Amino acid sequence: MDTISLLMQGFDVALTPTNLMLAVAGCIIGTIVGALPGLGPSNGVALLIPLAFSMGLDATESLVLMTSVYYGAMYGGRISSILLNVPGDEPALMTTLDGYPMAKQGRAGDALVLSGVASFVGAFLATIGLMFLAPTLAQVAYLFGPAEYFALYLLAFSTLGGLASKSQAKAVLASCIGLGIAMIGLDNFSGMPRLTGGSMHLMDGVDFLVAIVGLFAITEVFVFIESHGKESSIGVTLNKITIPIKEILGSTVTMLRSTVIGFIAGILPGAGASLGSFLAYSAEKSIAKDKETFGTGNPKGVAAPEAGNNAAAGGALVPMLTLGVPGSGTTAVLLALLMTLNITPGPLLFEERPEVVWGLIAALLIANVMLLVLNVPLVKLFVKILMVPPRVLLPGVTMVSFVGIYSLSGSSFDLLLMIGFGVLGYVLRKLDIPTVPIILGILLGNHMEDSLRRAMVVSGGEWQYLFSSWIAIVLWIAAMVGFTAPLFLRNLIKKPTAHDH
Amino acid sequence: MADRLFAGLMLVVAVAYAAVATKIQTSFLGDPVGPKLFPIGIATAAAIACLFIIFKPTADTTWPDLPTFARILVALAILITYTYLLKPLGFVIPTALVAGGLSFLIAGHVVRSALTGVGLAIGLYVVFRFLLGLSLLGFPKSWFGV
Numbered sequence: 001m002d003t004i005s006l007l008m009q010g011f012d013v014a015l016t017p018t019n020l021m022l023a024v025a026g027c028i029i030g031t032i033v034g035a036l037p038g039l040g041p042s043n044g045v046a047l048l049i050p051l052a053f054s055m056g057l058d059a060t061e062s063l064v065l066m067t068s069v070y071y072g073a074m075y076g077g078r079i080s081s082i083l084l085n086v087p088g089d090e091p092a093l094m095t096t097l098d099g100y101p102m103a104k105q106g107r108a109g110d111a112l113v114l115s116g117v118a119s120f121v122g123a124f125l126a127t128i129g130l131m132f133l134a135p136t137l138a139q140v141a142y143l144f145g146p147a148e149y150f151a152l153y154l155l156a157f158s159t160l161g162g163l164a165s166k167s168q169a170k171a172v173l174a175s176c177i178g179l180g181i182a183m184i185g186l187d188n189f190s191g192m193p194r195l196t197g198g199s200m201h202l203m204d205g206v207d208f209l210v211a212i213v214g215l216f217a218i219t220e221v222f223v224f225i226e227s228h229g230k231e232s233s234i235g236v237t238l239n240k241i242t243i244p245i246k247e248i249l250g251s252t253v254t255m256l257r258s259t260v261i262g263f264i265a266g267i268l269p270g271a272g273a274s275l276g277s278f279l280a281y282s283a284e285k286s287i288a289k290d291k292e293t294f295g296t297g298n299p300k301g302v303a304a305p306e307a308g309n310n311a312a313a314g315g316a317l318v319p320m321l322t323l324g325v326p327g328s329g330t331t332a333v334l335l336a337l338l339m340t341l342n343i344t345p346g347p348l349l350f351e352e353r354p355e356v357v358w359g360l361i362a363a364l365l366i367a368n369v370m371l372l373v374l375n376v377p378l379v380k381l382f383v384k385i386l387m388v389p390p391r392v393l394l395p396g397v398t399m400v401s402f403v404g405i406y407s408l409s410g411s412s413f414d415l416l417l418m419i420g421f422g423v424l425g426y427v428l429r430k431l432d433i434p435t436v437p438i439i440l441g442i443l444l445g446n447h448m449e450d451s452l453r454r455a456m457v458v459s460g461g462e463w464q465y466l467f468s469s470w471i472a473i474v475l476w477i478a479a480m481v482g483f484t485a486p487l488f489l490r491n492l493i494k495k496p497t498a499h500d501h
Numbered sequence: 502m503a504d505r506l507f508a509g510l511m512l513v514v515a516v517a518y519a520a521v522a523t524k525i526q527t528s529f530l531g532d533p534v535g536p537k538l539f540p541i542g543i544a545t546a547a548a549i550a551c552l553f554i555i556f557k558p559t560a561d562t563t564w565p566d567l568p569t570f571a572r573i574l575v576a577l578a579i580l581i582t583y584t585y586l587l588k589p590l591g592f593v594i595p596t597a598l599v600a601g602g603l604s605f606l607i608a609g610h611v612v613r614s615a616l617t618g619v620g621l622a623i624g625l626y627v628v629f630r631f632l633l634g635l636s637l638l639g640f641p642k643s644w645f646g647v
Contacts, residue, residue, distance in 0.1 A: 051633060051635070054633075054635050054636075055633050055634060055635065056634075166559050167553075167554070167559045169550045169551075169553035169554050169557075170550070170554065170559070172546060172547075172549075172550040173508070173511060173547055173550040173551060173554065175546075176515075176543050176544075176546050176547035176550065177511075177547070179543045180518060180540070180543050180544065180547065183522075183539065183540045183543065187525075187536040189532055189536065190526075190527065190536055192525065192526045192527075192536060194522075194525050194536060194540065195518070195521055195522065195525070195540065197521075218580070221576060221580075221603070222573050222576065222577070224607070225569070225572050225573050225576055225606055225607060226565045226569055226573060389608070390607055390608075391604040391607045391608035391610075391613065391614065391617055392604065392617050392620075392621070394603060394604075394607055395599070395600035395601075395603040395604050395607075395617065395618070395621055396600070396621050396625070398580070398599075398600070398603060399596055399599070399600055399621060399622075399625055400625070402583065402584075402587070403592070403625070403629055403635070403637065406587060407629075407635045407636070407637060412584045412585065412587070412588060415583075415584035415587070416581065416584055419577070419580050419581060419584070422580075423577065426573075427507065430503070430562050430564065431503055431504055431507055431562055432559065432562070433507075448539075449539040452534060452539065453532050453533075453534040453539075456532060456533040456534045457532050457533065460533065461533035
């Protein structure tokens, strides 16, 4: 069947009243979560997964809700970047560079509309790219045996810590913490308990949702209490929202270029949306004739990173859906959602559950249109929400995370474990050790070990089997390059710090 | 310094982890790798990473001052207490106390924090129980004479 008819089937799934309602709710929640500094897409999705599960949503419904939240958060991140000079989430960091200066010049409305349109262009085109690329890549995935999967997991770990962290050793340590936690519980092959310390609670292993909510949401509580008093308030005025046609037309090419860059950055494992927006902005700046105006409120400097990071968000879904290897922290959380729903990403997903895949893609296209409406004409609503004081917001988020985990298992042990992960996350944050590799380790640890052991069963214990196909060899080389490249690139790519107040 | 301390701690954990992993029971249905090798491999990689950090620590961490640190500890204690109160007392009462407490830690205003706590507890209960349909016990069971 061709893409169009599959997509039509997808729209049949996505256009049910329930799914539409969930998409609207997801877009609104996502934009709010994205706009609030300190609450990124990973937190938003992580907080909602246990809730969606307890509400008894089915696979497609949960996916529609969560991916709407995911895209919504990517859109929303720009709002506080522009108005507060504080990125709502990490990928929106680059948007502060020209967005905040524009706002200070009294063009906050223009910046918000322009970046909203750029987000739409990036996300919408990336979703179409996903639509055509994912099924093709899924075919390639058929060629993957256990040896190739083992190399692929290695690639994900070697690149994910990469640019995000300041030290390779710290990224390795974080991955090992995650993998080590994943080993706890019953061994898949022999059925024997491993590393449980005899505790009954740990027989089933550590639930990755507990770890995710702890590391993301509970950590935020401690970080917030520490940074309290430093939060800024809106210092710019927002006039009537008009459509800056000149700026939008003037940066059309910028948006398209940035979309391509962002999409490719998103597909690469481990790179994610932050790199997408960074590369898009840098590329735009380096080819511009008016380089010196970048950083002082150039509209192209607003359009480029927003198109870039939203395109990357779409691109990151490609490896997640086809290979089960997430390209970013948030897609790692989305992978956790799939696993909770008992959906195994990969080529079989496209063959056996086309309604899930195509329903998801159709829902993403619909969500983008909704988000354009929410984020351009209705953007003032979200600006109001930015004024919710932290003394209400933070306790609220904390309580939601407790209820989420508690309603899943009803166990106080899981809640204590979640707090434990929160403390761990705080310490790691202070020490500049990335937490995303931990999540990835907990998620993929057992799969990684299984693929290694299965490879050895197939080959009768011959280690050369791990390098016996060209796909495996390419992946091993990519993993090594991905691991060592940041050592050289780190000095070249210095992330700008955006604080001038 | 903090880098080294943490890496040293993790090094001890890694060694202990490997020691426990060597005692994992192997089953008679053996595969060539077995259930021990991968955990031991992880511990080895972690240990090497720790040694790197110990010999070449990176950033200096700025830790919060003593009052802030105390506030974080209080927040931690509040959260731990919450996990023990949730089952016997239901959702609303502990949530009002905990949300109010956290709010006080952030803003330091008694009346507003109390209002925030009560407001959040009731608001979230209504949302979870009635809008999202979660089976959440709102109040102590004894109140219903069960």
